[in-house]
Amino acid sequence: MPTAIIADDEDLQRGDLQRMLQLLWPELHILASCEDGGDALEAIVQFQPDIAFLDIRMPELSGLDVARASDGKCRVVFTTAYDTHAIEAFKLGAIDYLLKPITEERLAHTIARIQEQSSSGVLPKDLIHVMEALNQRLRLPQETETLRWISASSGTTIKLFSIEDILFFESDLRYTRVVSAEDEGHIRTSIKELQKSLAPDLFWQIHRSIMVNPKAIARARKDELGNILVELKNHKEQLKVSQTYAWRFKGM
Known part of the structure; x- marks a missing residue:
């Protein structure tokens, strides 16, 4: 049985993704639903899921930080509300990128992609390089003034x-x-x-x-x-x- 965790600091978005995954991929066992990057990393260490659905912008650790820290232990799918940040790195097939609001049609495509990769039994070798590319390209604007x-x-x-x-x-x-x-x-x-x-x-x-x-x-x-x-x-x-x-x- 494939396993996954979900991480998103917005309750509604996290709940919607879990509902769609249960509908489109009933065999998938969701081990944890996390509201920040720290919880997500702890869940990956504890449960060792096959897949992590990570929001890019989260408290404690960003989705990029969590993916980098997981060091290729599981496949990663990023979710984000920023449509200007899609990059060529996702064409490697190592990970996928879901733009919010996530549709069932788009999620079904991601599921098919994950299942195809999983059937090979090999984790993508380029994950860490993809993380570095993402870290350079995804420069997100600050919504609030930082503390001084x-x-x-x-x-x-x-x-x-x-x-x-x-x-x-x-x-x-x-x-x-x-x-x-x-x-x-x-x-x-x-x-x-x-x-x-x-x-x-x-x-x-x-x-x-x-x-x-x-x-x-x-x-x-x-x-x-x-x-x-x-x-x-x-x-x-x-x-x-x-x-x-x-x-x-x-x-x-």
């Missing part, structure tokens, strides 16, 4: 942090720590909400609850249990990297 300053509380004091000075964010159930080399404070904004207002690639997510400024990283090392720990240039704390985001340090 953050006001964080420390007891009864309000402190102002420049985004460039922040080393990392760390969330718990109630608050998010904002940590610079000299100071720290707390905000009530979650990691997921922060990502919507931060410029892309300004911070790396390395754990479900941690984002780090890559310019602040001194080194990454493995401990005696094989866990990856990030050491910072100007701070004594070490940050643990979860398995989901270990791909950022793949060279270790």
Whole structure:
């Protein structure tokens, strides 16, 4: 039985795609329906699906980031609302591209294409090269102004942090720590909400609850249990990297 995950931050779009897949491909078992890129990557690691339907624009990780991190472990179909981003890379047959709103006719074509590729039993060899091409060509416009300053509380004091000075964010159930080399404070904004207002690639997510400024990283090392720990240039704390985001340090 073929398996898949679906990832889209819009509930309606995600539900419509799942409904059409169940109608057009009843043999397909949908293992997870994810609302952001982090959930999608975790689902790929956990369930190892045959296919991932990924929205290109998602919180935490973009569809491109998820596809790159999955490292060719499954076939990828991108979905997007931007009709100006179709590129020649999709002619390789490694992946497909569904323009929203997705029609049953177009989805049926994609399903046939996946089934034809799957019958060969070989994953496309050019997937990573396609990801790099996509990353260069799909430059999506920012819909909102990115954050430049953050006001964080420390007891009864309000402190102002420049985004460039922040080393990392760390969330718990109630608050998010904002940590610079000299100071720290707390905000009530979650990691997921922060990502919507931060410029892309300004911070790396390395754990479900941690984002780090890559310019602040001194080194990454493995401990005696094989866990990856990030050491910072100007701070004594070490940050643990979860398995989901270990791909950022793949060279270790």
